[in-house]
Amino acid sequence: MDQGQANDYVVFIGAKAFMNYVTGVVMQFTTQKANEVVIKARGKFISRAVDVAEVVVKRFLDGTATVSNIKIDSEEFQNDEGKLFRVSTIEITLSKK
């Protein structure tokens, strides 16, 4: 959604119920006929993004989708007192086999 035309199938992982994200990803592949879905997360939600990817690939789309790419990165920013923070990010790309 934040990548423009290049990639319309993105699921951002946050604090909602776990199965919401799993269902969201699975439906992009099934109902929306996506060939690729990117799971994105920041900070503490990174662990959850990996959980979602694993459950989708191993339990729901076993044999039909696979993890095709994983990127990690981080962003630095300053708070009001001038202190520097770094937040890590992950992007897990799932592709149809």
Next chain:
Amino acid sequence: MDQGQANDYVVFIGAKAFMNYVTGVVMQFTTQKANEVVIKARGKFISRAVDVAEVVVKRFLDGTATVSNIKIDSEEFQNDEGKLFRVSTIEITLSKK
């Protein structure tokens, strides 16, 4: 450490102080002359493993090491009541440039 001869430079991420892990990885490259270090984590420590990798690569070894590979996986196991659990894992490989 659990990969035998193939890869002696592994750092497992757990609940110790964050900088312990960062220093651990950096020292494998500097003192131990490793060409490759694998950062491993399970479950909720996955986010932390990404943080460690990012801080090592961007702040401590900027320009000399890079993320060369990332693998995610999961293990299923049963508790005493027969309930199935899935735990995700990550392996982030850092390599000398």
